[in-house]
Amino acid sequence: MASVKIRNVEKNYGSLRVIHGVSIDVEDHEFVVLVGPSGCGKSTLLRMIAGLETISGGDIMIGDKVVNDIAPRDRDIAMVFQNYALYPHMSIFDNMGFSLKLRKRPRSEIEEKVMEAADILNLKPYLERSPGQLSGGQRQRVAMGRALVRDARVFLFDEPLSNLDAKLRVVMRTEIKALHQRLQTTSVYVTHDQIEAMTMADRIVVMNAGRVEQVGAPLELYDSPANLFVAGFLGSPSMNFIKGRFRRAGDGAHVLCDDGTVLPVPATSGATDDQQVVAGIRPEHLRLAGEGAGVAATVDVVEPTGANIELFVELAGERVCAVFRERHPFRPGEKIALGWELDKIHLFDASSGHRI
Amino acid sequence: MPSKLKKSLIYWAFLSPLVVVILFPFAVMLVTAVRPRDELFVYPPRWGFSEFRWDNFAEMWVKTNFGEALFNSLYVSVLSTVLALVLSIPAAYALSRYPFPGKGAYRTFLLMTQMMSPIVLVLGLFRLMVALGMVGNLNSLVLTYAAFNMAFTIWMLQSYFSTIPRDLEEAAWIDGASHLNSLIRIFLPLAVPAMAVTAIFSFINGWNEFVLALTMIRSSDDFTLPVQIYSQVAGRYQVEWHHVMAGTVLATVPVAIVFSWLQKYLIRGMALGAVK
Amino acid sequence: MKSLNGFKPLAMILPGLLLAMFIIGYPVLDLANTSLQEVSRFGQLRGFTGFDNFAEVFSDPLFWGSLKRTAIWTVTVVLGTLVISLPIAIILNDDFYGRGVARVIIMLPWAISLTMTAVVWRWALNGRAGLLNATLMDMGIMTEPIEWLAEAQLAFTVEMMIGILVSIPFTTTIFLGGLSSLPQDSYEASMVDGATRWDQFRYITLPLMKPFINIAIVLNVIYVFNSLPIIWVMTEGGPANGTDILVTYLYKLAFRFGQLGKASAISLIMFGVLLLFTVIYVVLVMRDEKDTAAGEDE
Structure with missing residues (x-):
């Protein structure tokens, strides 16, 4: 096992810069997820760790060694590819044992290791088949098995679940997490799916447009996002944002929206009077307010998911989502009032997007 | 990136012997075509010559009846290509769009005719043309070239046709177009590049064919270019090499240029399954 | 409506099919018929003589000489072509300065008719x-x-080298088509798995290229086996039949010496050999298609 240190790494394609001086430390045994929208540079960064892309600037260290100019085969890493990248002409056994064969390990050792990995991943009945004969989920397991056999110092995952159907994705997510808990191999996992990031990561790195937006433990990021991007990216349905001006009035404080709606916010906020802000509140933190209290809203669309009701309302001229566990009989057009705990509200500076 | 430069140098060093051998005949052709006649046979043989004799081309044109052979080659290549395409386009469309009984057998038949070389059947083909009274007639070449080319053109076309999404035609049907209408308005315009490329390769095949032309054509007035140039060389005591080379330059360079421009389409067509 | 749908594609393939069957089928039957008869110089059939023509062919030392040279010619040219074309295709498939120019030059011999190439070489070798x-x-x-x-x-020997030269473009094209279809991520995965460039060639490129190599072999065997112009233009099978292969010998028998019965017999023998190669080719192609289809089912 080893740590991975990324120091001011840049990537240019000609004059186009796709990664702008990114620094990330992955501790030994840690499971770090790089998450961001497509094109944010997360896969490129992963491929740079693997050695499949050249590094335009900065350093990448695995263990204590700078690996910038070291070929992938000498980095002692294992990688699970998005499309699995199984060798189409080899049996499952040969696919999994290929790296050991290249290292000229004795046949008995290869067999032992492949069997061990196949056992963990329930692949034993398929070892003589070719990749073309397996289902998507089985192929995904083979790709994992190929990495497991290696005893590599670092595992790299490049959106490994994105080609699976929704149900299987959830199953494999849990399996990968369980596997990591057992093996404790340092892992870097790339995904665009924030749920995968939240559920699997020891720490999440949120990336956007070639830059790191925030690094931290999943709940830390969820509870105190550093900026509007992170706030909006993590969580589903995503956080509601309402623009307005910050006002202090006596002991309290509120945000005054353009249409005159007043949103109560905590007075402890560091915002200055009359500052243009964006108030953010997560759908699950909205609740029905009692008679004469709360902020007026008009029901727009009601979406029962079974476990919850997702309610879309118009509030202060914005479309706002609220999630309820209780099965209220809402009707489109109905006037309701919504309230929230003051400490559940997030305030961001409207121009910079930073958390206040 | 310096490593790419290094790689390029190594690659070119590896390729250079072959490149030299490929370009050598072109150099021979050009250098001989513009050489004065009395400098053809000098001892010791040498590349250099005293002056560029561009008149060789004009002389050659008149003396060897080049214009007529050029016309014959064009006639045979164009007509055989048109005939092959007219018959191939519907067949390729049927192959790429419809299931039909005997499709597998038909594909096997195509593969087998693609492999059939005229040379093995040349005697039978000659006797066929005798029976049809078409020996010495350029149309005998049109028919045989078209027949032997069709397997290739159908393969090429159907592999391209298969890449044109069916949805487009289906969308047109739903928008209210008849099958014929969607074929003409949607499919054919999209297929034009494929048809053009296929046509050009069929043309080049006809342009370059030798054995059948040598066999079927009796009168020198009806010679196609390869046979005409061959006849300048074969069985002659005195070969006017500067004329022969001027003729090969005129007959090959235009085709070589068009081909060079189009070769990437051929590679693509093969990748798509003309060979697979 | 259903019967109409079945009929339409048949109607679409029929005209071409008829032409091909007529132009290719008639000669085959005519050759079969002619080979069993005594034939005059001018092509009149004079009645069945059983397998006399075949017997005559098999007792002809020039036939056996040509057959032997055909084998040498085919094997040498095809092997030489393959050995040169595979590394060339691998180079041309990689990215390097001047690749476009290199591709055009390597493909040039294909653009030019064998006749012209042979005429130019005949002069160059004067x-x-x-x-x-x-x-x-x-x-x-x-x-x-x-x-x-x-x-x-x-x-x-010189003719065989020219034969190799003109076969390289086609073969390289097949290989380029094959190389471009190889899964790129297999190469990346193998880099991570610890493969050197040689390992990649041995364990990935070569096995995955096998179907393309097979097809290149069969197609080249067929083309080279049938190739007349190079030898015909440069030496006409001479001197003293010393460069005759089956096709040149056949052509001489048919159109120089007027031995039509014997020529028909040789044609049929060659047709049989060709048919065998073709069947191998068809089997290879069909097997390949079945594999692809099976892979796509997933």
């Missing part, structure tokens, strides 16, 4: 004034010009 002699003498490799085409063994 014993007195040929520019190959000029080049080699300029470079000091030899002092006296060589008569390249006057002696059968040397002439045949």
Whole structure:
């Protein structure tokens, strides 16, 4: 096992810069997820760790060694590819044992290791088949098995679940997490799916447009996002944002929206009077307010998911989502009032997007 | 990136012997075509010559009846290509769009005719043309070239046709177009590049064919270019090499240029399954 | 409506099918018929003689000589072509400065008819004034010009080398098509798995290229086996039948010596051999398609 240190790494394609001086430390045994929208540079960064892309600037260290100019085969890493990248002409056994064969390990050792990995991943009945004969989920397991056999110092995952159907994705997510808990191999996992990031990561790195937006433990990021991007990216349905001006009035404080709606916010906020802000509140933190209290809203669309009701309302001229566990009989057009705990509200500076 | 430069140098060093051998005949052709006649046979043989004799081309044109052979080659290549395409386009469309009984057998038949070389059947083909009274007639070449080319053109076309999404035609049907209408308005315009490329390769095949032309054509007035140039060389005591080379330059360079421009389409067509 | 749907595609393939069957089918039947009859120089059939024509062919030492040279010609040209084309295709498939130019040059011989190529080489190899002699003498490799085409063994060797040269473009094209279809991520995965470039070639490129190599072999065997112009234009099978292969011998019998019965018999024998190669090819193609189809089912 080893740590991975990324120091001011840049990537240019000609004059186009796709990664702008990114620094990330992955501790030994840690499971770090790089998450961001497509094109944010997360896969490129992963491929740079693997050695499949050249590094335009900065350093990448695995263990204590700078690996910038070291070929992938000498980095002692294992990688699970998005499309699995199984060798189409080899049996499952040969696919999994290929790296050991290249290292000229004795046949008995290869067999032992492949069997061990196949056992963990329930692949034993398929070892003589070719990749073309397996289902998507089985192929995904083979790709994992190929990495497991290696005893590599670092595992790299490049959106490994994105080609699976929704149900299987959830199953494999849990399996990968369980596997990591057992093996404790340092892992870097790339995904665009924030749920995968939240559920699997020891720490999440949120990336956007070639830059790191925030690094931290999943709940830390969820509870105190550093900026509007992170706030909006993590969580589903995503956080509601309402623009307005910050006002202090006596002991309290509120945000005054353009249409005159007043949103109560905590007075402890560091915002200055009359500052243009964006108030953010997560759908699950909205609740029905009692008679004469709360902020007026008009029901727009009601979406029962079974476990919850997702309610879309118009509030202060914005479309706002609220999630309820209780099965209220809402009707489109109905006037309701919504309230929230003051400490559940997030305030961001409207121009910079930073958390206040 | 310096490593790419290094790689390029190594690659070119590896390729250079072959490149030299490929370009050598072109150099021979050009250098001989513009050489004065009395400098053809000098001892010791040498590349250099005293002056560029561009008149060789004009002389050659008149003396060897080049214009007529050029016309014959064009006639045979164009007509055989048109005939092959007219018959191939519907067949390729049927192959790429419809299931039909005997499709597998038909594909096997195509593969087998693609492999059939005229040379093995040349005697039978000659006797066929005798029976049809078409020996010495350029149309005998049109028919045989078209027949032997069709397997290739159908393969090429159907592999391209298969890449044109069916949805487009289906969308047109739903928008209210008849099958014929969607074929003409949607499919054919999209297929034009494929048809053009296929046509050009069929043309080049006809342009370059030798054995059948040598066999079927009796009168020198009806010679196609390869046979005409061959006849300048074969069985002659005195070969006017500067004329022969001027003729090969005129007959090959235009085709070589068009081909060079189009070769990437051929590679693509093969990748798509003309060979697979 | 259903029967109409079945009929339409048949109607679409029928005209072409009829032409091909007529132009290719008639000669085959005619050759079969002719080969079993006594035939005059002018093509009149004079009645069945059983397998006399075949017997005559098999007792003809020139046939056996041509057959032997056909085998040497085919094997040498095909093997030589494959050995040169595979590395060339791998190079051309990689990205390097001047790749476009290199591709065009390597493909050039394909654009030019074999007849023209052979005519130019015949002149370039001219014993007195040929520019190959000029080049080699300029470079000091030899002092006296060589008569390249006057002696059968040397002439045949030169012809085989030209045969290789003109077969390279087509073969390289097949390989390029194959290489471009190889899964790129297999190469990346193998880099992570610890493969060197040689490992990648041995364990990934070569096995995955096998179907393309097989097809290149079969197609080249068929083309080279049938190739007349190079030998015909350069030496007409001479001197003293020393460079004759089956096709040139067949052509001479049919159109020089008027031995039509014997020529028909040789045609049929060659047709049989060709059919065998073709069946191998069809089996290879169909097997390949089945594999792809099976892979796509997933």
